[in-house]
Structures are given as structure tokens and as C-alpha cells.
Amino acid sequence: MFDIKWIRANPDLFDGSLARRGAEPMANALIALDDERKKTVQQLNEWQEQRNASSKQIGQAKSQGDEEKAQALLAEVSDLKSKVQAGEDQEREQTAELNKILAGVPNLLLDDVPDGEDEDANVERHKVGEPMRFNFEPKEHYELGEALGQMDFETATKIAGSRFVVLKNDVARLERALGQYMLDLHTQEHGFTEVVAPLLVRSEALYGTGQLPKFAEDAFQTTDERWLIPTSEVSLTNLVRESMLSKEELPLRFTSLTPCFRSEAGSAGRDTRGMLRQHQFYKVEMVAVTTPDTSLDEHERMLGCAEAVMKGLDIPYRVMRLCAGDMGATMQRTYDIEAWLPGQDTYREISSVSVAGDYQARRMQARYRDDDGKPQYVHTLNGSGVATGRALIAVMENYQQDDGSIAIPDVLQRYMGGQTKISVS
Numbered sequence: 169m170f171d172i173k174w175i176r177a178n179p180d181l182f183d184g185s186l187a188r189r190g191a192e193p194m195a196n197a198l199i200a201l202d203d204e205r206k207k208t209v210q211q212l213n214e215w216q217e218q219r220n221a222s223s224k225q226i227g228q229a230k231s232q233g234d235e236e237k238a239q240a241l242l243a244e245v246s247d248l249k250s251k252v253q254a255g256e257d258q259e260r261e262q263t264a265e266l267n268k269i270l271a272g273v274p275n276l277l278l279d280d281v282p283d284g285e286d287e288d289a290n291v292e293r294h295k296v297g298e299p300m301r302f303n304f305e306p307k308e309h310y311e312l313g314e315a316l317g318q319m320d321f322e323t324a325t326k327i328a329g330s331r332f333v334v335l336k337n338d339v340a341r342l343e344r345a346l347g348q349y350m351l352d353l354h355t356q357e358h359g360f361t362e363v364v365a366p367l368l369v370r371s372e373a374l375y376g377t378g379q380l381p382k383f384a385e386d387a388f389q390t391t392d393e394r395w396l397i398p399t400s401e402v403s404l405t406n407l408v409r410e411s412m413l414s415k416e417e418l419p420l421r422f423t424s425l426t427p428c429f430r431s432e433a434g435s436a437g438r439d440t441r442g443m444l445r446q447h448q449f450y451k452v453e454m455v456a457v458t459t460p461d462t463s464l465d466e467h468e469r470m471l472g473c474a475e476a477v478m479k480g481l482d483i484p485y486r487v488m489r490l491c492a493g494d495m496g497a498t499m500q501r502t503y504d505i506e507a508w509l510p511g512q513d514t515y516r517e518i519s520s521v522s523v524a525g526d527y528q529a530r531r532m533q534a535r536y537r538d539d540d541g542k543p544q545y546v547h548t549l550n551g552s553g554v555a556t557g558r559a560l561i562a563v564m565e566n567y568q569q570d571d572g573s574i575a576i577p578d579v580l581q582r583y584m585g586g587q588t589k590i591s592v593s
Contacts, residue, residue, distance in 0.1 A: 423454050
């Protein structure tokens with residue numbers, strides 16, 4: 169949530185960032201709402217001062233035997249009390265209305281975010297590896313998985329409906345191996361702390377990371393009003409909610425392998441075949457909590473951590489700098505890593521690495537004390553390190569053989585008991 173004082177001081181910067189996201193200006197309307205709230209607060213203060221002064225005069229009037237004046241003052245105090253109560257109610261409503269609007273405002277964009285309306289305006293930052301060329305027509309992952317008898321969409325649909333899959337045998341083990349490989353890489357080489365955190369969270373947690381209130385339709389809510397996490401960014405980032413950290417503790421770096429649950433609202437007709445867009449999928453998440461002066465360096469570092477996964481798997485990929493119109497609402501800047509998928513003959517997203525600045529910290533009240541002992545909001549970052557389901561797709565398609573088998577990347581073989589290939593039964 170934004171500080172209305174900051175918006176007052178920087179209305180053009182605020183509206184300019186909104187315009188880059190394709191949104192209407194809001195600064196004047198928000199300032200006007202706050203002006204009305206301030207008028208109410210000023211009136212409340214005046215009434216309270218009058219009530220206090222009149223209350224003191226009641227005792228004086230009675231001590232002087234002026235009962236008529238005392239009764240008039242009592243009536244005045246009673247009237248002022250009613251006005252104060254009504255004014256307090258009005259001020260609460262005005263504050264709630266202002267905060268409700270502020271809660272839905274997207275984050276400010278960094279200056280180096282490219283302009284543009286959609287993914288067509290995203291800018292390639294760099295590319296690693298050359299797409300594999302086969303001496304046969306490469307298949308998509310679901311064709312390979314179904315031919316192996318180890319990827320079953322039909323049974324999953326009977327159990328849970330569309331956008332689910334049942335993995336079996338070596339393919340199931342391969343996805344588990346991917347998750348273990350990523351966790352070991354991030355914890356042993358990249359300095360992240362592995363965390364097992366709740367998959368069910370309260371509304372306050374989703375509000376803290378920015379999924380609520382605006383994106384409620386993208387998540388699944390339980391009957392007891394908790395939510396299934398759309399990503400473990402929610403659980404990991406909220407580890408520091410309502411905290412006052414010391415500067416010496418930072419940066420904090422967390423990683424977790426969890427299932428994630430998304431309703432895929434608005435994606436009807438997109439990627440209906442295969443595992444690319446599922447209601448349930450696994451992902452290794454990275455979250456960092458830093459001081460403001462180090463967050464941009466941490467963004468580059470986290471991108472490198474995610475790229476290390478791809479380099480280890482020896483899968484061609486490219487890094488895209490997302491444009492303003494394709495950015496998530498809570499983020500200041502995002503890099504996407506897109507893996508080459510031979511079956512589709514294109515690159516597809518496998519990781520997003522983003523910096524949020526203090527946007528989430530304000531919503532969570534996550535702070536630290538600076539060198540002068542003054543409380544400051546931390547900066548938060550998150551990134552896929554990476555989505556294991558999509559990594560499985562990339563491995564299957566890039567390592568497919570002409571007989572339908574799947575070669576296992578060297579870095580995964582120790583997690584597969586030394587197995588080097590998944591063969592057709």
C-alpha cells in the first residue's frame with residue numbers, strides 16, 4: 169500500500185507509472201479523498217476540544233451554584249459527544265475507503281522497465297545455448313509421456329477435472345529429482361535456507377504479498393476462509409510480516425519446494441493440452457528480504473541463481489525483460505526465463521524473478537532498523553527457482569530420443585539412482 173503523503177509529494181511520478189501500466193491517473197482523486205478525511209479529523213479535534221472545555225466548566229458552574237448554566241453545559245457536552253461519535257464513524261469510513269483504493273494500486277515501475285502493452289513488447293536481455301536440432305520430428309511432452317504410459321491426463325480428469333495430470337513411475341521420479349536438484353543447488357551453492365511452510369494461509373498473508381484483494385479469482389479458497397497458496401512466495405515472504413529486523417540479519421534468503429494451486433482464471437482455451445498450465449503444479453521458489461540499497465543487486469543475483477538451474481540442465485533459454493503492460497501488479501521489475509521447447513518450436517516461460525521494493529513490506533509491516541536505529545521498510549524479492557513441472561516439460565522435450573525414450577541429464581542421474589534413460593516399456 170502506498171503512503172498518501174508520498175503521493176501528495178510525487179503526484180506526477182505516481183500517475184506516470186500508472187499510465188505506463190495502461191491505468192488512469194489517480195493522484196488527484198486520492199488526494200481529494202484524503203483532504204475530506206483530514207477535514208473530518210480537524211472537525212473532530214475541534215469538537216473534542218470544545219467538549220473538554222465545556223466539561224471543565226460544568227464543575228465550575230455547579231461550585232458557583234449556577235445550576236442553569238451547568239445544565240446548559242451538560243446538554244452541550246452531550247450534543248458534542250454525539251457529534252464526536254458520528255465524526256469518528258465518518259473518519260473510519262473515509263480511512264477505510266482510502267485504504268481500499270490504495271490497496272488495489274499497482275506498484276511503481278523502475279525506470280528501466282520497457283514501455284509496452286503486452287508480451288509482444290518484452291525485450292530480450294540475453295540468450296544462452298542454441299536450440300537442439302533433431303534428425304526426427306520432435307514431439308511435445310504430453311505425446312512423449314503418454315507413449316511412455318507414465319503421463320495420464322484422462323484419469324486425472326476423472327478424479328479432478330481438466331488441467332490436472334497423473335504422473336507415474338520414472339516420469340514422476342524425474343519431476344521429484346528436479347525438485348531435489350534445485351533445492352540442493354540453492355541451499356548448498358546459493359546460500360538460501362530451505363523452509364517447509366504452510367500451504368494453507370489466511371487472507372492477511374495473501375494481502376501482504378498483494379494477491380488480495382485484486383486477484384482473489386486467481387486463487388482457491390477453502391470453506392474455512394483460508395486459501396491454498398498460488399505460490400510459496402506467499403508463505404516465504406510472510407515469514408517476516410509484522411517484524412522489526414536488525415540490519416545485520418539482512419539479507420534473508422529462503423527457498424521451498426511446494427505444490428502451488430491456481431484457478432487459471434481468464435485462461436480458457438490457452439494451453440489446454442499437456443502440463444503447461446495446470447491448477448496444481450510444483451515449483452521451487454526463492455524469496456529474499458533485503459535493505460533498500462541492496463535490492464537491485466539482489467535481483468541480479470537471484471536471476472543468476474535461476475539461470476544456474478537451466479545451465480546445469482543444459483537446456484537452451486533466453487532471459488526477457490518484461491514490459492510495463494506485461495508486469496505483475498505487485499512488482500517493480502521482472503525478468504522471465506524462457507526455456508526452449510522443441511515440441512512447440514518456441515520459448516516458454518519457466519521462471520519469473522522480480523523485485524517488489526517496499527510494496528509488500530508496507531502491507532505486511534515488515535521493517536528493520538537502519539544504522540541510525542530508525543525503522544525502515546525492508547525490500548522483498550521473489551523468483552521461481554524454477555517451476556519443476558515446466559522444467560520436466562523442458563527436459564522431456566530437449567532430451568527426447570528418436571525411439572521415444574528420454575535421456576536423463578547428468579545432474580539428475582544421482583537423484584534417479586544412476587539411471588540414464590527413461591525407456592518405453
